[in-house]
Amino acid sequence: MRPTRIVIDEQAICHNLDRVANLAPKSQALVMLKANAYGHGILRVAQALPTDTAFAVACLEEALILREAGFTNRIVLLSGVYSPAELLVALENDCDMVVHHYTQISWIERSPLAGKLKVWLKLDTGMTRLGFEVGECDKVLARLNACSWVDDDIILMSHFAEAEIKDSPQTLLQLEIFLEATKSYSLARSLANSAAIINLPESHLDWVRPGIMIYGASPIEERTAASLELYPAMHVESQITQLKDVAPGTHIGYGGVYTCMTPTRVGLIPIGYGDGYPRHIDETAVVLCGEKLLPIIGRVSMDMLTVDCTGSPEVELGSPVILWGKGLPVETLAKSAGTISYELLCQIQQRGLVREANTY
Numbered sequence: 001m002r003p004t005r006i007v008i009d010e011q012a013i014c015h016n017l018d019r020v021a022n023l024a025p026k027s028q029a030l031v032m033l034k035a036n037a038y039g040h041g042i043l044r045v046a047q048a049l050p051t052d053t054a055f056a057v058a059c060l061e062e063a064l065i066l067r068e069a070g071f072t073n074r075i076v077l078l079s080g081v082y083s084p085a086e087l088l089v090a091l092e093n094d095c096d097m098v099v100h101h102y103t104q105i106s107w108i109e110r111s112p113l114a115g116k117l118k119v120w121l122k123l124d125t126g127m128t129r130l131g132f133e134v135g136e137c138d139k140v141l142a143r144l145n146a147c148s149w150v151d152d153d154i155i156l157m158s159h160f161a162e163a164e165i166k167d168s169p170q171t172l173l174q175l176e177i178f179l180e181a182t183k184s185y186s187l188a189r190s191l192a193n194s195a196a197i198i199n200l201p202e203s204h205l206d207w208v209r210p211g212i213m214i215y216g217a218s219p220i221e222e223r224t225a226a227s228l229e230l231y232p233a234m235h236v237e238s239q240i241t242q243l244k245d246v247a248p249g250t251h252i253g254y255g256g257v258y259t260c261m262t263p264t265r266v267g268l269i270p271i272g273y274g275d276g277y278p279r280h281i282d283e284t285a286v287v288l289c290g291e292k293l294l295p296i297i298g299r300v301s302m303d304m305l306t307v308d309c310t311g312s313p314e315v316e317l318g319s320p321v322i323l324w325g326k327g328l329p330v331e332t333l334a335k336s337a338g339t340i341s342y343e344l345l346c347q348i349q350q351r352g353l354v355r356e357a358n359t360y
């Protein structure tokens with residue numbers, strides 16, 4: 001069997017949720033389980049979290065995976081519903097919905113419902129993606145309040161565009177706009193994502209919405225996850241399954257884009273872009289083998305990649321390697337791939353055996 005594994009550390013996930021509670025002690029947490037829990041497995045993460053955790057998913061399909069598995073937790077549909085029919089299913093399945101455009105309001109108005117619909121009203125404070133203009137808040141609330149089937153406890157929310165940039169004027173402006181627009185209502189409010197939980201305590205309010213920090217990656221470029229006391233929840237592991245000594249001038253892999261300049265010991269690792277390992281990486285990309293960082297050489301193929309083991313005589317067939325996880329943060333590889341940790345975590349294919357483990 002291929003020795004490539006994704007190991008999910010459930011204790012790390014719970015520890016990271018505790019970190020959220022330490023940082024935002026007065027707020028409730030709405031934990032992001034969207035995109036298959038950032039690639040960690042939605043059901044696996046849901047069952048690892050404390051039973052009273054509130055979950056956020058992107059869409060009804062993701063919520064139904066949780067409901068069908070028997071989870072009775074609060075679930076918020078971050079993009080709301082896409083049709084009146086979905087509205088009924090959302091209510092039948094006791095899902096909260098984010099309401100962010102007028103079409104959704106008219107669907108709600110035209111569909112008197114048997115139960116009480118819990119609404120998170122989204123305002124656009126500068127992200128220019130989802131949400132009503134802040135000046136429309138009164139009007140929208142009046143329309144929602146006129147529907148007896150909408151729960152009175154509407155939660156007001158907005159989303160930051162760049163909270164990961166410390167002291168960003170855009171973020172401070174969004175905070176100011178949101179606080180001003182919502183101050184006259186006695187309704188709960190939610191604004192902070194992971195970066196704001198860390199960078200901007202004033203934005204914590206009633207509900208924080210942690211995503212990436214639950215999975216143990218740093219949302220902030222200049223801070224490591226370790227310095228934020230976050231533990232990686234995903235460890236992508238494999239082994240050196242072949243070693244080859246080649247002469248100077250040898251080309252490695254597809255396109256022969258890498259040429260060995262000196263005698264080189266080339267190690268093979270059975271993971272590739274078919275597993276979600278990024279194909280586009282620069283020369284800084286490495287894997288961790290014991291204490292050593294081994295540079296990736298040649299193109300990443302669908303099922304394998306090659307590393308330079310020259311000068312590491314301790315590396316042998318079967319030596320364990322970490323592609324990312326403990327000792328090699330996913331943020332480091334994301335940088336080499338010109339992307340963000342979120343993308344690498346979400347795109348990892350659970351093609352290898354997934355194992356649970358408690359490392360901490």
Ligand SMILES: Cc1ncc(COP(=O)(O)O)c(C=O)c1O
Nearest residue numbers: 032159193194195209210211212
């Ligand atoms: C509305 C909303 N809130 C919170 C988050 C969590 O963001 P992060 O993973 O940066 O904490 C997201 C993620 O994209 C989101 O869309």
